[in-house]
Amino acid sequence: MSVSEEVYRKIQHYLQLAQYKEAERTCLFELGKLAEKDGYLLFLLGTTARxxxxxxAASVAFNAALSTDQDNIDYLQASASAREALGxxxxxYRLMARVIELAPHDVNARANLAVALDRLNRGEEALDVYAAALQLDARQRTANLNYGTLLHRMGRKREALVHNRLAHARLPEVFGTLYNLVDTLIANFEYQEALDYCEKGLIQRPHHAHxxxxxxxxxxxxxxxxxSLVAQSSARIMQPGVIRDYLPETRHLPASISIYxxxxxxxYEARYTEQASCYWRYRSDYLQKLHHAIQDKPYRNRALSGIENAFRLHSLDIPAVDRLKLMRNTASVVSDFAWRYALGPFQYRRTDHAVIRIGYxxxxxxxxxTAILSRQIYGMHDRSRFKIYGYSLHNAKQTDRYRTGIENTVDVFRDVSAMHAADIAKLIHADEVDILVDLAGYSAFCRAEVMAMRPAPVQMQ
Known part of the structure; x- marks a missing residue:
């Protein structure tokens, strides 16, 4: 018994009407009546599940469809998409590579292959495949959107800007090309042109928070x-969490803590980014404003309250007295921030440990x-006198040999990257660490408030 064209059309009609449950029930009912697999019916089931x-379930259905015809391009691409969704x-990548073997001039398949390569961190290869797709069809949507984004991510900002200008000219009706163009204009410090495109885009989508x-x-x-403050306030009204999307290091903070x-x-953020990219147009004005702000009661200035300023000052030509004043202000801000957790002072009881516990x-x-220079230190402690703890504040996407090496040389390794500061401090205190060493200072992903809570009787920075 085979499935009739009428059944296929019925399921397709359900999908067009977004009646996915009905489509799923029909697929399962019809499959239950069959003695053999029906590839297209399984393909429709996978589409419904997706x-x-x-x-x-979508991946299982698409794989089953593929088993009925291993060279079916639609089944291959659907199965690849499902595997991608599962990580x-x-x-x-292997499935999309097979599609290219079968259909070397399929431009959409080439763009999807590039996506798969990008996911595998094979950026240069992905760029080549995107370029090949654009040679076949200059208006291919995925390639136009992703090629410039990948260039930007790889630090090739000028090339990304050149491409994104072309992409928007080719596909002005695709909002993503405008958004990508704004992004690379900002990255290249072309502020006025970026503003013009922002205004244009917000006419099209007035409630686009990002x-x-x-x-x-x-x-x-x-x-x-x-x-700028008015625009930021508007963005937060549209989407209250939009600020945390731009400051990923704040995502660990409790929702009750407002990000200002x-x-x-x-x-100041823009000016520092310019200095880091050797763009000097606004440098003298930046340093002058910074000097005046530090002189004028920095504790009242929210722009000088972020701990990132303490690290950035090392690369700026400002007087030592200004540097000291701002560092003291930063320390005070961190202490005040730690106080918000309402965590009472820790009590340090005398312990009978056979060895001194040191936490890094x-x-x-x-x-x-930091890891490259310090990795040998942890294993060099005399274990007859010391027990070594490692507390990791940032969990990179992939472990590497340095992380693995440190994990193997400390006595206790704890990944605390997803924990709130107060919970980290409580854990360190519960471990009865005698000496706590902060290796971060005021650098990226630091949790200075943990040190401000003083979970250990002796602390070093």
Whole structure:
């Protein structure tokens, strides 16, 4: 018994009407009547499962469809997409590579192959495949959107800008090309042009929170602080969590803690980013504003309250007295922030440990200068006198040999990257650490508030 064309059309009609449950029931009912697999019916079932966000079920259905015809391009691409959704990027790549073997001029297949390569961190190969897709069809949507994004991510900002200009000219109706163009204009410090495109995009989508936030960033780059604050406030009204999308290091903070940014903070952020990229146009004005702000009661200035300032000052030409004043202000801000956790002072009881417990607190137990330079230290302690704890504040996407090496040389290794500061402090205190060493200072992913809570009787930075 075979499935009639009428049944196929019925299921397709359900899918067109977004009646996915009905489509799923019909697929399962018809499959139950068959003695043999029907590839297209399984393909429709997989499509239905994907629309119902049943990732595993979609993958099973597409694989079953593929087993009926291993050279069917639709089945191959659907199965690749399902494997991608499950995080199996290697399998997705192999399936898409097979599609290219069967249909070397299929431009959409080439773009999807590039996506799979990108997921496998094979960026240069992905760029080549995207370029090949664009040669076949200059208006291919995925390639136009992703090629510039990948260039930008790889640090090739000027090339990304050139491409994104072309992509928007080719596909002005695709909003993503405008958004990507704004992003690379900002990265290349072309603030006025970026503002023009923000205004254009917000006419099309007036409630697009992330584009409104881009506008706030652009206005800050133009030193239009008050307008920047207005744009940022509008973005937060549209989407309250939008700030945390731009400050991923704040995602670990409790929802009760509000993240504040204003036009001045964003302007300082823009100016520092320019210095890091050797873009000097606004340097003298930046240093002058920074000097005046430090002189004028920095504790009242939210733009000077972020701990990132303490680290950044090392690369800026400012007087030592200004540096000391700002560092003291930063320490005070950190202490106040720690106080918000309402955690009472820790009591240190006398212990009968046979050895002294030393804890190392760092976000850089990974391929990072700190780990590379310090990795031998942990194993060199005399174990007859010391027990070594490692507390990792940042969990990189992939473990590496430095992380693994440190894990193997400390006595106790704890990944605390997903924990709140108060819970980290409680854990360190519960471990009865005698000496706590902060290896981060005021650097990226640091948790200075943990040290401010003083979970150990002796602390070093």
């Amino acid at each position: 629309m119902l966000h049943k990732k595993q 199996d990027h290697e399998a997705a 584009l409104m936030m881009k506008k706030a960033i652009v206005l800050s780059g133009l030193s239009r602080r008050q307008e 940014l204003d036009g001045e903070i964003l302007e 607190l760092s976000p850089d137990f990974r391929e990072h200068a």
